[in-house]
Amino acid sequence: MKKxxxxxxxxxxxxxFADLGLEGAGDLLAKTDLALAITREVRRRGLTQxxxxxxxxxxxxxxxxxxxxxxxxxxxxxxxxxxRHLGMDVEIVVHQHGSGKVMxxxxx
Numbered sequence: 001m002k003k004x005x006x007x008x009x010x011x012x013x014x015x016x017f018a019d020l021g022l023e024g025a026g027d028l029l030a031k032t033d034l035a036l037a038i039t040r041e042v043r044r045r046g047l048t049q050x051x052x053x054x055x056x057x058x059x060x061x062x063x064x065x066x067x068x069x070x071x072x073x074x075x076x077x078x079x080x081x082x083x084r085h086l087g088m089d090v091e092i093v094v095h096q097h098g099s100g101k102v103m104x105x106x107x108x
Contacts, residue, residue, distance in 0.1 A: 031071040034079035034090075039067045041086050056082035 017025035017032075042052040042063065049063040056063070058078075066074070066082075083090055 027076070028071070030076055031074060031079060032069060034076065034083065035066045035069060035071045035074075037088065037090075038063075038079065038082050038086065041083075041088060042067070052086075056085045058082055 015025050015029045017028040038052075038056070042049075047055070049060045049067070052058075052063045053060045058066075062074075065071075066079070071079070080090055
């Protein structure tokens with residue numbers, strides 16, 4: 001007789017850090033998104049971590065930490081600066097919870 005598998009799902013709000021109950025979940029999600037953008041651009045250009053560090057003003061070790069998602073020690077401004085040095089624009093979108101939306105767009 002086959003055993004029935006039981007699965008449990010929980011509704012998520014789109015922020016895995018909040019779903020895990022981590023403090024500063026919004027900040028962690030924003031920094032992770034920025035780190036992902038940096039990593040993708042570095043890979044798209046075929047840059048070494050050292051070359052990426054020179055372009056961004058970060059160290060090779062910083063680029064390595066960013067590419068591995070270890071963003072806890074980085075401020076959002078520092079990550080935004082790295083993206084600017086890579087020639088990237090950043091768009092910040094703010095919206096209200098619930099039915100109404102308020103959107104603010106800013107290219108950094």
